[in-house]
Amino acid sequence: xxxxxxxxxxxxxxxxxxxxxxxxxxxxxxxxxxxxxxxxxxxxxxxxxxxxxxxxxxxxxxxxxxxxxxxxxxxxxxxxxxxxxxxxxxxxxxxxxxxxx
Amino acid sequence: xxxxxxxxxxxxxxxxxxxxxxxxxxxxxxxxxxxxxxxxxxxxxxxxxxxxxxxxxxxxxxxxxxxxxxxxxxxxxxxxxxxxxxxxxxxxxxxxxx
Numbered sequence: 001x002x003x004x005x006x007x008x009x010x011x012x013x014x015x016x017x018x019x020x021x022x023x024x025x026x027x028x029x030x031x032x033x034x035x036x037x038x039x040x041x042x043x044x045x046x047x048x049x050x051x052x053x054x055x056x057x058x059x060x061x062x063x064x065x066x067x068x069x070x071x072x073x074x075x076x077x078x079x080x081x082x083x084x085x086x087x088x089x090x091x092x093x094x095x096x097x098x099x100x101x
Numbered sequence: 102x103x104x105x106x107x108x109x110x111x112x113x114x115x116x117x118x119x120x121x122x123x124x125x126x127x128x129x130x131x132x133x134x135x136x137x138x139x140x141x142x143x144x145x146x147x148x149x150x151x152x153x154x155x156x157x158x159x160x161x162x163x164x165x166x167x168x169x170x171x172x173x174x175x176x177x178x179x180x181x182x183x184x185x186x187x188x189x190x191x192x193x194x195x196x197x198x199x
Contacts, residue, residue, distance in 0.1 A: 001138040001145045009134050010127070017123065024117055025127050030150045032104070032112055038191035042103035048132045050103070051182075053192060075193050078151070080182030087180070089140045090155065094178035097142030099155045 003030075037078050047085035054079045106132075139180055151184040 001009075003026065011022040033051065036043050043051040053076040061072045082090075106128045113124035138145050139153060146152040156179050163174035184192070 001135075001143050003147045003149075006131075006134055006138075006145070006147070010130055013130055013134075014123070014127070017119075017127075021117065021119070022127075025113055025119065026131065028113060028116055029109055029128070029131055030147060032109055033150060034188055034191060036104045037188065038195050040195055040197065044103040044105055045132055046106070048136060049180075053195070055197070074197075076195055076197065078182070078184040078188055078192050080151075080153075080180075082180045086136050086139065089136060090180050091177050093140055093142070094157065097140075099142050099144065099157065099178075101144050101146070 040076075045083070047083050049083040049086055050081050052079050052081070053077065147185075149185060149187055151182055151188055154181045154183060155179070156181060 007019070007023050007026050010026065011017065011019045014022065017025075033043055037051055037053065040053060056075050056077055058074045059072050061070045062068065063070060106125075109128045110121070110124040113119045113127055114121055117124075119127060135145050135153065139155060142155060144152065144154050158177050158179060160176045161174050163172050164170065165172055
């Protein structure tokens with residue numbers, strides 16, 4: 001499922017909203033999530049999961065092409081922990097549905 | 102303070118002028134729709150954010166870390182999230198609190 005398919009599915013369930021409004025709403029939600037995470041704020045959605053940042057310690061890296069060492073400073077990476085409902089639902093139907101894009 | 106569904110709904114109300122009921126419903130449906138897709142084996146790619154992927158794990162031996170007792174971990178399907186380039190870059194630019 002892509003973002004545009006998600007928008008269409010949402011629009012079908014909210015017939016009183018124009019497709020354009022659903023599109024704007026999804027854009028707004030995505031931007032809020034990006035905004036929160038890039039300012040270090042956690043996101044907690046009951047039944048879905050939580051997003052937070054994980055710290056990657058500074059390390060000495062290596063350019064695989066030249067073998068040159070490079071000092072890499074600490075950085076944060078986004079992390080998602082699925083909530084219980086999502087975990088259970090995804091696992092419950094695994095025998096019925098193959099994984100698809 | 103973590104961001105919650107109520108914060109998302111408030112923003113939809115403020116920025117898009119959805120009424121409070123519509124805003125709340127939109128937020129609920131947004132996450133429910135993603136869950137429903139994943140539940141039926143469909144991976145979900147939100148461009149500009151990231152991709153929710155599914156993985157089938159085979160069973161493996163596990164251990165109760167407290168008692169040391171061996172317990173098999175059953176085969177299961179799990180959800181993983183891979184942040185997109187844009188989100189990764191924005192988060193990397195975050196210097197942290199200290």
